Amino acid sequence: MRRTLTAALAAALLLPLAACANDAASSSQNAAAPAGPSVDGPKVKIMVGGLDKVIYLPAMLTQRLGYFADAGVNVELMTEPAGVNATTALLAGDVQGAVGFYDHTIDLQAKGKNVESVVQFSQAPGEVEVVSAKQADAIKSGADFKGKKLGVTSIGSSTDFLTKYLAVKNGVAISDFSPIAVGAGQTFIAAMQQGSIDAGMTTDPTVANIVAKNVGTVLYDMRTPEGSKAALGGLYPSSALYMNTQWVDANKDTVQKLANAFVKTLTWMSTHSPEEIAAKMPADYAQGGADQYAASIKATLPMFTTDGVMPAEGPKTVLAVLGAFHPDVKGKESTIDLAKTYTTEFVTKAKG
Numbered sequence: 393m394r395r396t397l398t399a400a401l402a403a404a405l406l407l408p409l410a411a412c413a414n415d416a417a418s419s420s421q422n423a424a425a426p427a428g429p430s431v432d433g434p435k436v437k438i439m440v441g442g443l444d445k446v447i448y449l450p451a452m453l454t455q456r457l458g459y460f461a462d463a464g465v466n467v468e469l470m471t472e473p474a475g476v477n478a479t480t481a482l483l484a485g486d487v488q489g490a491v492g493f494y495d496h497t498i499d500l501q502a503k504g505k506n507v508e509s510v511v512q513f514s515q516a517p518g519e520v521e522v523v524s525a526k527q528a529d530a531i532k533s534g535a536d537f538k539g540k541k542l543g544v545t546s547i548g549s550s551t552d553f554l555t556k557y558l559a560v561k562n563g564v565a566i567s568d569f570s571p572i573a574v575g576a577g578q579t580f581i582a583a584m585q586q587g588s589i590d591a592g593m594t595t596d597p598t599v600a601n602i603v604a605k606n607v608g609t610v611l612y613d614m615r616t617p618e619g620s621k622a623a624l625g626g627l628y629p630s631s632a633l634y635m636n637t638q639w640v641d642a643n644k645d646t647v648q649k650l651a652n653a654f655v656k657t658l659t660w661m662s663t664h665s666p667e668e669i670a671a672k673m674p675a676d677y678a679q680g681g682a683d684q685y686a687a688s689i690k691a692t693l694p695m696f697t698t699d700g701v702m703p704a705e706g707p708k709t710v711l712a713v714l715g716a717f718h719p720d721v722k723g724k725e726s727t728i729d730l731a732k733t734y735t736t737e738f739v740t741k742a743k744g
Contacts, residue, residue: 433464434646437487438633439478442545442576443471444677446596446692447518447631449669451491454657456672463653465646473575476549482507488639489650493517493550494629494702495710497733502720509632509734510640510647511654512702516620516695517630519554520599521612523591524584528609531591534562543574543583543592550630551593556717558612558623566717577679584608596688601680616694626709629702629734630695637732644738651738655700662698666690700739707733 440451451469454460460467470487472478478490483505490496497507523531530536537559544551556566574583576598583589584607591611594602602608613619620628633654640647661669666689670682678685697703707730714721721728 429458429461430466431461431464433466433649434643435466435468436489436646436650437468437470438489438491439470439472439481439487441472441476441478441490441492441549442595443469444597444674445576446688447514447695448491449673449689449692450513450631450654450657450661450696451633452674452677453661453669453672454653456674457657457660459653459656460650462656463649465649465653467650467653473545476546479507482634482636488643489633489635491631491633493553494632494634494707494734495550495553495714497634498707498711498714498728498730499553499718499720501728501733502718502724506637506732507634508637508640508732509629509634509702510738511633511651511700512629512697512706512734512739513631513633513654513658513700514695515627515629515697515703515706516617517550517554517614517624517628518595518692518695519551519593519614519630520595520610521555521558521591521593522584522599522602522608523611524587524589524608525606526587527590531611533611534558534564537562537564537591538568540590541570541572541588543580543589543594544571545576545580545594546573547571553714553718554614554624555593557713560717581605581607596692597677597680597685600684600688600691604680604684615692620695624709624713626712627703627706628709628713629706632734640735648738648741651700651742655739655742658696658698658700661693661696666693669693699743701736701743702734 440448443452478492479496481487482490494509500507542555544555552571572589574580576594580594580598612623614623666686669689670686715725
């Protein structure tokens with residue numbers, strides 16, 4: 393009963409999740425990846441907002457490279473269809489860490505919860521707004537979102553946040569379009585093919601599959617720092633390992649081991665080709681074939697940091713984006729302490 397109530401309270405702190413997203417991705421929820429080699433060290437469960445998404449690639453890659461074991465920590469990777477679901481698991485105490493978007497740390501602080509990024513994987517969202525081929529002539533920018541059905545992974549997810557910002561930035565109220573939770577991968581593609589959504593925000597390898605099949609075209613490409621600045625006004629730190637601040641303070645040795653492993657992976661990624669990275673990943677992640685999967689990694693690689701350090705002006709950009717539309721943040725930006733939403737303590741030591 394206590395566990396159920398805790399989970400319910402955690403979920404209530406987040407924006408409600410649409411049932412269709414849960415149905416679409418039910419086969420992947422709470423699935424655990426095969427464990428890496430066991431070592432004599434602490435055990436940590438990490439929930440990832442989609443293990444097969446390229447934006448969260450460092451999580452599985454670290455395990456495949458054996459770097460968790462090298463660092464002396466036993467990590468169990470689990471997967472949920474969206475970062476917001478991973479956050480729910482973290483707040484419920486089901487896991488000790490979550491891999492999702494940094495913007496959830498700001499969202500949660502506005503709701504009275506202290507969660508911080510301890511390793512910042514990326515400096516850009518890695519997200520792409522894709523327009524259905526059937527709507528290519530009707531949607532040329534965010535100004536054309538009015539009256540449209542726009543796909544997101546889940547309501548309250550970072551794709552939902554960014555979609556709302558692009559609408560508001562282009563003069564469209566969030567009440568003037570319909571966000572539709574369609575998950576990612578095949579459920580997203582099917583929704584676009586069937587006309588359930590007119591456009592939507594997703595990541596690779598889904599983007600690569602959509603373009604290859606001529607299902608849709610790219611409208612906003614935020615897979616690079618340049619694309620992030622053009623669409624959002626600055627660098628937008630996204631995928632990260634974030635954890636409850638109280639847990640971090642009580643388990644610094646374990647957090648340091650995690651940081652050591654992830655920073656080692658980010659450095660490895662910066663010195664290896666997309667093909668070499670793809671070869672380390674599970675074969676079933678390359679649903680469009682090895683070449684297409686490598687191409688999707690190549691398109692997304694510019695988003696990643698090489699050292700896990702938060703980009704200096706990034707948190708301010710994220711706060712400005714959320715402040716444009718988020719009811720818990722808008723007008724309350726001065727009350728958010730960005731210094732408490734991330735730490736560079738562990739990645740700095742890992743670099744050294």
